[in-house]
Amino acid sequence: MSVLDIRDLKVEFPGRKSTFVAVQGVHLEVEAGKILGVVGESGAGKSTVGNAVIGLLQEPGRIAQGEIRLHDDRIDTLPEKQKRHIRGRKIGMIFQDPLTSLDPLQTVESQLVETIRTHLPLSSSQARARAIELIDAVGIPNPSERISQYPHQFSGGMRQRVVIALALCAEPELVIADEPTTALDVSIQAQILELMKRLCADRNVAMMVITHDMGVIADITDHVAVMYHGKLVEYGETHQVLGAPQHRYTQSLISAVPRPDVRVERFPVVDYIEKAGKPAKQIDIATHWLGQTRDYTKTDGPLVEIEDLTMRFEVKGSLIPSRRKHFDAVKAVSFDIKEGETFGVVGESGSGKSTIARIITGLYHPTAGTIRFAGTDLTSLTNRRQILAMRRQMQMIFQDPYSSLNARMRVRDIIAEPIKFHRLASSNSEVRQIVEDLLDHVGLGAAAGKKFPHEFSGGQRQRISIARALATRPRFLLCDEPTSALDVSIQAQILNLLKDLQDELGLTMMFISHDLAVIRQMCNRIAVMKNGELCEVADCDTLFESPQHDYTRHLLKLMPSMELLSRANIETA
Amino acid sequence: MLGFAMRRLVQAMIVMLVVALLAFTLFRFVGDPVNQMVGVETSLEQREALRESLGLNDPVPVQFWRFISNAAQFDFGTSYQFRQPVSDLFAKRIPATLELSFVSALFALIVGIPMGVYAGLNRESAVSKLFLSVSLVGISLPTFLIGILLIFVFSVNLQWLPSFGRGETVQIGGWWTTGFLTVSGLKALILPSITLGLYQMTLIMRLIRAEMLEVIRTDYIKFARARGLPDRLVHFRHALKNTLIPVITITGLQLGAIIAFATITETVFQWPGMGLMFLQAVQNVDIPIMSAYLLLTAFLFVSINFIVDILYFLIDPRLRVERA
Numbered sequence: 001m002s003v004l005d006i007r008d009l010k011v012e013f014p015g016r017k018s019t020f021v022a023v024q025g026v027h028l029e030v031e032a033g034k035i036l037g038v039v040g041e042s043g044a045g046k047s048t049v050g051n052a053v054i055g056l057l058q059e060p061g062r063i064a065q066g067e068i069r070l071h072d073d074r075i076d077t078l079p080e081k082q083k084r085h086i087r088g089r090k091i092g093m094i095f096q097d098p099l100t101s102l103d104p105l106q107t108v109e110s111q112l113v114e115t116i117r118t119h120l121p122l123s124s125s126q127a128r129a130r131a132i133e134l135i136d137a138v139g140i141p142n143p144s145e146r147i148s149q150y151p152h153q154f155s156g157g158m159r160q161r162v163v164i165a166l167a168l169c170a171e172p173e174l175v176i177a178d179e180p181t182t183a184l185d186v187s188i189q190a191q192i193l194e195l196m197k198r199l200c201a202d203r204n205v206a207m208m209v210i211t212h213d214m215g216v217i218a219d220i221t222d223h224v225a226v227m228y229h230g231k232l233v234e235y236g237e238t239h240q241v242l243g244a245p246q247h248r249y250t251q252s253l254i255s256a257v258p259r260p261d262v263r264v265e266r267f268p269v270v271d272y273i274e275k276a277g278k279p280a281k282q283i284d285i286a287t288h289w290l291g292q293t294r295d296y297t298k299t300d301g302p303l304v305e306i307e308d309l310t311m312r313f314e315v316k317g318s319l320i321p322s323r324r325k326h327f328d329a330v331k332a333v334s335f336d337i338k339e340g341e342t343f344g345v346v347g348e349s350g351s352g353k354s355t356i357a358r359i360i361t362g363l364y365h366p367t368a369g370t371i372r373f374a375g376t377d378l379t380s381l382t383n384r385r386q387i388l389a390m391r392r393q394m395q396m397i398f399q400d401p402y403s404s405l406n407a408r409m410r411v412r413d414i415i416a417e418p419i420k421f422h423r424l425a426s427s428n429s430e431v432r433q434i435v436e437d438l439l440d441h442v443g444l445g446a447a448a449g450k451k452f453p454h455e456f457s458g459g460q461r462q463r464i465s466i467a468r469a470l471a472t473r474p475r476f477l478l479c480d481e482p483t484s485a486l487d488v489s490i491q492a493q494i495l496n497l498l499k500d501l502q503d504e505l506g507l508t509m510m511f512i513s514h515d516l517a518v519i520r521q522m523c524n525r526i527a528v529m530k531n532g533e534l535c536e537v538a539d540c541d542t543l544f545e546s547p548q549h550d551y552t553r554h555l556l557k558l559m560p561s562m563e564l565l566s567r568a569n570i571e572t573a
Numbered sequence: 574m575l576g577f578a579m580r581r582l583v584q585a586m587i588v589m590l591v592v593a594l595l596a597f598t599l600f601r602f603v604g605d606p607v608n609q610m611v612g613v614e615t616s617l618e619q620r621e622a623l624r625e626s627l628g629l630n631d632p633v634p635v636q637f638w639r640f641i642s643n644a645a646q647f648d649f650g651t652s653y654q655f656r657q658p659v660s661d662l663f664a665k666r667i668p669a670t671l672e673l674s675f676v677s678a679l680f681a682l683i684v685g686i687p688m689g690v691y692a693g694l695n696r697e698s699a700v701s702k703l704f705l706s707v708s709l710v711g712i713s714l715p716t717f718l719i720g721i722l723l724i725f726v727f728s729v730n731l732q733w734l735p736s737f738g739r740g741e742t743v744q745i746g747g748w749w750t751t752g753f754l755t756v757s758g759l760k761a762l763i764l765p766s767i768t769l770g771l772y773q774m775t776l777i778m779r780l781i782r783a784e785m786l787e788v789i790r791t792d793y794i795k796f797a798r799a800r801g802l803p804d805r806l807v808h809f810r811h812a813l814k815n816t817l818i819p820v821i822t823i824t825g826l827q828l829g830a831i832i833a834f835a836t837i838t839e840t841v842f843q844w845p846g847m848g849l850m851f852l853q854a855v856q857n858v859d860i861p862i863m864s865a866y867l868l869l870t871a872f873l874f875v876s877i878n879f880i881v882d883i884l885y886f887l888i889d890p891r892l893r894v895e896r897a
Contacts, residue, residue: 054799088801095799100792103811104891114810115800150890166800 002029003071003173003206004053010065011045011052022048022061023230030174030206030223035197037221037238038210041253041487042458045230046210050176052076053208054091055083070174089119092167096179098159102151108135108162109147112169119170134165139195157188164195171203178210185348186514190558193220212487214257215517215560218242226250242565256492258517259562260544266499267492267521289425289434290441290473290505301375302336303476303508304360309333309369311355311532329355331532332369337476342502342509344523344540346516346555352532353512357478360510361396362387373476392422395469399481401461405453411464412449415439418471438467442497459490466497470505477502478510483518495522516559520544528552581882585875590641592871596864597640600650601633606860610653649865654857659865662850668749669739670839670846674832676762677770682824685777690813692778693785704778711775720768720841727764735761737843765842769835773827780823784816791815817888825881826874833870 011023023045030036038046051057053068055075068076075086087093095101103111112131116122122130128147135143138161140154151159160180167175177196181189197220200207209221217224217238224241226234226249234247245251255268310332316325330352337343345353358364360371362378371378373390381387395418398404405414415435418424425431436446442463444456453461462482469477479498483491495518502509511522519526519540526543528535528551535549547553600606606629607620615623624630628639643649649659688708692701711719728736740757742750752758788794789812797807836848843849847866854862886892 056795056798084801084803086801087799093796093799095792095796097792101796103793103797103815105814105889106811107890114802114806118800118802118806152891163796166796169800 001072002031004028004030004208005069005072006049006053006066007069008066009049009052009063009068011048011057011061012064013058013061021064021230023052026066026225026227026232028208028225028232028235030208032173032206033201033204034222035200035207035209035220037217037224038208038227039212039214039217039224040227041212041489043229044227046227047178048230049227050093050178050208050210053174054087054093054176055080056087085119088115088172089170090172090174092169092172092175094160094163094167094175094177094180097183098156098163099183101163102159102166104151107148107150108154112147112166115166115169130169131165134168135162137168137199138162138165139191140165156184157191160184160188160192161195164192164199168199168203168205172205174206174208175200176208176210179212180209181216182211182213186516186555186558187348189216190560193560196220213560214242214254214488214565215562218562218565219560226253253489254565256488257562257565258488258491258495258515258521259565260517260520260556260559261562263520263540266496288437289430290437290470303339303374304337304510305370305372306336306356306360307334307370307372309356309359309371310367311352311359311364312367328532330359330366333529333532333534334369335527335534335537337508337510338525339508340506341524342511342522344519344526345510345512345529346514346519346526347529348514350531351529353529354480355532357396357480357510357512361394361478362391388422392418392424392472393474394476394478395472395474397462397465397469397477397479397482400485401458401465402485404465405461405468407453409452410449411439411444411451411453411456412436414453414464415449415468415471418468422472424471424473434471435467438470442467442470443493457490458486459494462486462490462494463497466494466501470501474507476508476510478512480512481514482511484513484515491518498522516544516555517562528555577886578883581879585879588875589868589871592868593641593644594637596644596867597637599867600640600860600864601629601636644865644868649868650861652854652862653859654854654862659861662862663847663865663869666845666847666850668751669844670832670835670848672752673762673765673769673835673839673844673846674828677766677768678773678824678828678831679770680766681770681773681777681827685774686781686813686820688774689778689781690785690808692782693789694808696782696786701782705782708775708778711771712779716768716772716837717841719771720765720838723764723768724841734764736764739845765838765844768841769831769838773824773831776827777820777824780820781813781816784819785812788812788815814888818885821881821884821888825877825884829870829874829877832873 006026006028009023009026010021013020013022026049028036028038028049038049040046048057048061051061052063053075055078057063063076066076067074070086070090075083078086102108109128109131112134113124113127116127116130117124120127120130132143132147135147140146140158140161146154151162154162180196181192184192193216196207196209199205209216211217221238223236224238225232226241226247228249234241234245234250241250242254245254252268258267309330310328311330313327313329314324315327316323318324333352333356335343345356347353355364359366360373360378366379369379373394376390378390381390409417412432412435415438416431419431419434425434435449439446439448444460444463444467448456448460448464453464456464465482482498483494486494498509499522501507509522511519513519523540525537525539527537528543528549530551535551536543536547538548543552544556547556606627607624611620611623628636631639647660651657652659652662655662688704692704695701724736727734735757738761739752740759740761741755742752742758743754744750752762794807794812797811835844835846836852838844839846839848840852847869850862851866853859854866
């Protein structure tokens with residue numbers, strides 16, 4: 001018999017003018033000791049299902065139809081007071097971001113003890129003993145000492161373990177995990193998934209994992225439900241759904257997932273979801289302003305040469321030099337980037353990969369080492385005009401498409417700014433024409449220029465960022481996790497766009513990512529970084545097939561296996 | 574923590590030195606002190622002798638040093654109007670002002686915090702909207718008008734409460750007088766402390782409300798609810814405590830403002846505190862009182878700020894560890 005049984009669920013959010021239906025006609029079941037995955041892209045309503053089950057729908061959301069049963073007892077119609085006794089006691093919940101889901105001002109112990117004592121009739125010393133037991137069970141070393149610490153004294157992965165311990169406090173029968181590993185690094189993600197699988201089996205808990213990550217689904221779930229626009233499009237055993245998807249949406253979604261084992265020329269476009277951005281008007285790169293970038297002096301050697309680059313940050317200042325504390329974000333790193341290639345930099349958070357990009361673009365001044373760009377030593381330049389000329393040749397695309405665009409400027413002004421600043425066009429009407437062509441070229445259409453950034457989705461904003469980067473006719477593009485904030489289908493489009501632009505304009509790219517699968521699809525050569533040090537640099541295929549460094553092997557091993565996934569629709573390169 | 578406290582102490586001392594310099598400049602250069610002290614018929618020789626005996630012919634740094642060391646021993650010179658040492662005058666007035674400020678700060682906190690919490694949690698309810706409208710009155714009406722209105726209603730029409738003064742006071746120890754121990758003293762405190770604390774109360778209420786609205790949306794509150802914790806724990810242990818840092822900052826500064834700028838309220842209620850004395854000093858160009866008042870005010874603000882900084886440490890564990 002199933003622990004959780006959702007029948008014909010409909011959740012709606014009544015608005016002033018119309019009612020928004022977030023979830024409709026969803027049937028789901030979870031059995032004890034099994035993991036159900038709910039997968040879908042943002043806005044698919046998957047989190048809403050989780051919130052409806054635990055009874056924490058955001059105002060003014062309500063369950064309009066259907067029923068939710070826990071062990072055959074209806075829980076959706078219970079009064080609020082009884083729902084509270086189910087939350088935590090019968091249903092535990094795990095949230096996405098471990099950095100924000102713990103109260104920063106309370107010790108781990110007090111948060112655990114208060115939860116235990118809310119639900120179980122234990123004395124405070126018994127509750128404390130149980131808390132220590134739980135902390136131990138989720139794999140935190142030194143439980144009796146660490147329990148009296150505050151959340152900020154734990155790393156991200158450890159905090160997620162604390163969150164899991166909190167969810168398991170009162171032996172719930174069902175655990176809902178909403179994107180439990182999205183905010184974590186690959187190696188931590190692997191550990192947390194392992195832990196969840198183990199706890200689920202050991203304690204015979206039913207688990208519902210909500211995620212957008214096909215890798216997580218393939219890795220730990222027994223059953224999977226695919227959601228699209230609030231509706232269930234496919235539901236079945238995981239290997240069945242992933243291996244032989246029936247619905248067209250599932251098929252295109254799976255084909256858009258970048259996989260580490262096959263290299264594709266272009267990603268299959270999920271036209272089911274959003275109209276693929278095709279340039280409305282073809283511009284002839286050879287004659288267009290955008291194509292006139294070949295005025296750079298050709299270099300014989302590599303375009304970018306980095307030698308012994310070191311970046312040291314002062315963490316704690318002091319008058320006495322010996323008491324100062326430093327943190328070496330980048331330690332004596334050297335590599336070259338050849339003209340026209342895509343150079344990948346991969347590593348976990350804190351490995352120094354973004355710091356390198358910031359040093360190259362001049363946002364940080366390195367502590368030691370040299371950077372040569374097309375033969376010129378950037379670190380020794382002092383003349384402002386020379387520095388600007390260099391900066392014009394390199395542009396950056398940032399991770400977060402929400403905070404990297406000025407919310408108070410119109411899109412056309414955002415894109416025109418670099419053109420005007422570097423005086424790349426002779427007249428205002430030419431600037432306007434270039435901006436329109438750029439918007440067309442990245443697939444947004446010239447009309448987008450009149451709007452403000454908030455009127456666009458994440459993927460569209462990333463297109464704006466790309467158009468802005470192209471506006472200086474750069475030679476070298478630094479992409480810092482350009483797609484990690486995006487859904488897979490949108491990610492596929494953006495990656496395709498970057499590949500197209502590179503082919504057309506002969507751009508050199510440095511592509512930073514923590515996602516090995518994406519790196520494999522995009523890059524010619526790859527550098528692996530760990531704790532500020534360079535582990536190895538190798539050709540893409542060499543790195544994936546015969547990694548030299550232990551850490552590279554470790555990273556490759558951690559990648560969620562995509563073998564389950566169907567290979568239909570994929571053309572290998 | 575100790576290192577932090579030491580650093581803050583050094584900074585506080587620098588601030589005090591700068592203020593002392595200002596106070597000294599005021600005393601020394603706003604008008605000739607000798608002219609202020611002597612009558613019209615004093616001869617030039619007598620003036621010169623006085624000047625010499627006051628040390629006004631010494632080099633300026635020497636005078637400044639003397640000013641500071643005297644101030645450090647609570648010697649601020651002699652008041653021009655009262656012909657008494659300024660420190661004695663202040664000692665007589667300080668208890669009145671401190672008691673008034675203490676009661677009005679207490680009133681602001683005890684009424685403001687629950688109102689703010691309630692309005693933050695039930696933002697749509699009619700009572701919250703009423704709180705907000707009332708608080709608008711508290712912020713927009715000038716203090717003297719509120720004071721006069723209260724006197725009109727409660728003293729003149731209803732005749733429940735006295736309209737001026739401290740009532741009967743009791744002497745405690747050598748120099749402290751208190752109104753807390755007599756009925757008339759307590760009655761006399763009510764109207765002025767409401768007048769003085771109303772603005773702070775509305776400020777605290779609005780601040781807590783805004784912070785609560787912010788905190789209630791955070792993941793840890795959502796997670797606390799998802800663990801089935803009762804509302805009482807979620808609201809007070811988790812939400813309220815997390816709103817306190819900005820509230821403490823503002824409350825600290827406001828407490829300084831209550832003590833230092835009680836002038837208007839004290840004038841309206843003829844409250845025998847420092848504010849009233851300061852106002853009279855300004856009218857009579859009594860510069861020693863003014864410069865002592867300046868120093869005292871700065872000292873209050875600096876010490877309250879220092880306490881607020883230490884409180885941060887007690888509330889937020891993230892600040893307790895050395896940034897590593």
